[in-house]
Amino acid sequence: MKHAKTATQNACKLCNPLGACLAFRGIEQCVPFLHGSQGCATYIRRYLISHYKEPIDIASSNFNEETAVFGGSHNLKLGLKNVTQQYMPEVIGIATTCLSETIGDDVKGILREYRKQTAADSGAPVLIHASTPSYQGSHIDGFHAAVRATLEALAEKGAPDSSVNLFPNMVSPADLRHMQEILDDFRLPSMILPDYSKTLDGGPWAEYHRIPPGGTATAAIARSASAIGSIEFGSTLEASKSGAGWLESKFGVPRYHLPLPIGIRESDRFFELLETLCRKPRPEKYQDERRRLVDAYADGHKYIFGKTAVLYGEEDLVISMAAFLREIGVRPVLCASGGKSGLMKAKLGELVGDLEGEGMKVRDGVDFSDIEDETELLRPDLIIGNSKGYTMSRKSRIPLIRIGFPIHDRFGGQRLHHLGYRGTQELFDRIVNTVIEGRQNDSEIGYTYL
Template sequence: MKTATINGKAASTAKTATQNACKLCNPLGACLAFRGIEKCVPFLHGSQGCATYIRRYLISHYKEPIDIASSNFNEETAVFGGSHNLQLGLKNVTQQYKPEVIGIATTCLSETIGDDVPMILKEYNAAMGDKAPLPVMIFASTPSYSGTHIDGFHAAVRSAVATLAEAGTKNNLVNIFPGMISPADIRYLKEILNAFGIPFVLLPDYSQTLDGGPWAEYHRIPPGGTPTHAIANTGSASASIEFGSTLEAKKSAAGYLEEKFGVPRRHLPLPIGIKASDRFFAELERLTEKPMPEIHEDERRRLVDAYADGHKYVFGKRAILYGEEDLVISMAAFLHEIGVLPVLCASGGKSGLMKKRLLELIPDLEDTGIKVRENVDFVDIEHEADELRPDLLIGNSKGFTMSKKHELPLIRIGFPIHDRFGGQRLHHLGYRGTQELFDRIVNTVIEGRQNSSSIGYTYM
């Protein structure tokens, strides 16, 4: 609710539309998750425009070719249903790409007209019969008018597990569901797990499919991803570790495995900052009954030293933090840890859990003057910036216009990063990711001091 002046009197005006949303669409997240499954082709049941938009967004961030199939709705399909288009599209994709898996996500249009996708898939499988080996079909309901790209991401991961996981004799395997993180963070997590010597299944794994090397020839389906046989083994794991402060068990892959197969769910915030990373490493120590590997002890020691060295530059700085709810929550705790005040924690998501989870990580949240806002757009955030007078903006590239207008430095994290190179190789997690984030924040503050000084200086 905002106020306007009419004939010299204040009058309230209700906000009726989102302007420059602080979120992305539901099926985008599903397509990203599907790219983390080996030999999988993402398939949108909806219009070609939706697939083109999502491809453009993902390619701009990851700098990799990304194919997303579509059932290509038209006017007739929108009225009479998309069953024929979906079945024809699945047949064409199977013939052209020869995938082992097709990940199907719905769009606004197919959800609005009420297409029963599971029934259509049954009809398709029955019609194909024994004509050829059919790929595994993983379906996630992802209407764009409900939720965000993070919801679509988790829906796709849960559906993959629900489709493929099998019961088995319990072993020391650990499932890792890291959420929507960078390919660099995925590689780092695998490095940590290998250092502990623990067998694991990490889903999804797009560390190679969306950040691989050059090809001698074009691959319609890039190499990499979590194999289907590995996903099948998740039902016999000893535990699941799942990152995501606002992710509820009923919507999560780990929650499904706990309910269906009795695999314990370990639910942790994203390990950003020393405290959160300690919590993650402690969980690995408990599961493996092994101490933290020396290489990571060294990383932690260097990070503690960096905190001491850089504290004088960042203490008392004010930041507006925005983006995906889970990333904002963990980043806010990290900023609080280093003495930066996140004066506004904002997200386009609306789980209703942001403030509660922030209070768990920052008990003095309400005493520090930190504002928490869900379901906001960048117009809302910009209004807050006028009043809160921050020193820094921290979030994705969608905040650049606000950054430029208010002459505030923007520290880019998360997704999407469209106006800088290497967004897919940014670390955020663990001691290493925290170190890189801390260095970037400190150097941004120092650069701001240099640029605003009337005389300048070259020595710190």
């Protein structure tokens, strides 16, 4: 008999400042900086490096017993000075850890003082502060807080232009490159924030760079207030917490809010919006991608129709993946997330319809022990989520299809596509092949043709 749980066991979410550090890594010449203890920076670096396979420097104000009691003002100022001297960054992105949030350090006040003290210094970096207590929310909240804080620090009203802002949510570097390619093919001047497609998935260097090249330029972020609109992905992302929401309320830049474009229906909505914004049809190459995807759905349908899946991860990813799975005839019997926006069930219902009628269970704020218990009962054909579900997959002998973040136990997680027709095609092929591989392995006949 199972005992009632008294604590989270293997959380299905990550630390709030981790998301902020990832977003700050997507700003050109920016150093992420944690106001808190060294161990937080080490954990976050370990996690990001293992997924992206790139070196990641994260500075820290290195709290000790004294700082924890009397406040971290001195350490923060000294740390900012050291980072400025050593890295000469344009921007320092400061995220507050659980400890500094708990003792209630007045980071905004400390930064005001520090700016006054260094006002005469040439090359003083822009300081951006995102409040990221990890006992509230998850990595995705830290990510969005950093994006919004960046805009608050840098966006300035200028002469109106014809550009578009894209706030893509926490997607892979491969997805970011694909989004940029689409915007370029539409000939839409654009700014993607954040853009870690090079800083976290770049090539080898002929010479050492203290800060990896790439990222959204500060000048482009400044111009975002003059854009014709902002496209923002993420079903549960509310305007009051989002970058695009802030641009709309402060500068009147219209916010176009969409789910992550996964699957044909949601990708269509994204492309239709782009067509409206630039008043021309999509380039032929995307018509072709869509046609190939429709053809693949028809070809692969017989292998996967009626299969069931347990799906977990960030709420926005789970919602869009669930809609895509229904589109291809797979039933997500459990949609689970460690996140707890309170909106997941309603937003899923908007995309999928009658959840109960579809036999879909939705659980937010859960850990992997809860997901494992549900998986044992539901016995799905597939598990779909990040690599933290591997233990569950191994125990239950149900195949795990790895998506999202983090992917620690496979190579190339940063190059997985999820978005648009191209990303959907990749996901669809992986799902069909996983089912075929299972059947082939279970077959008594070693067949070699389908």
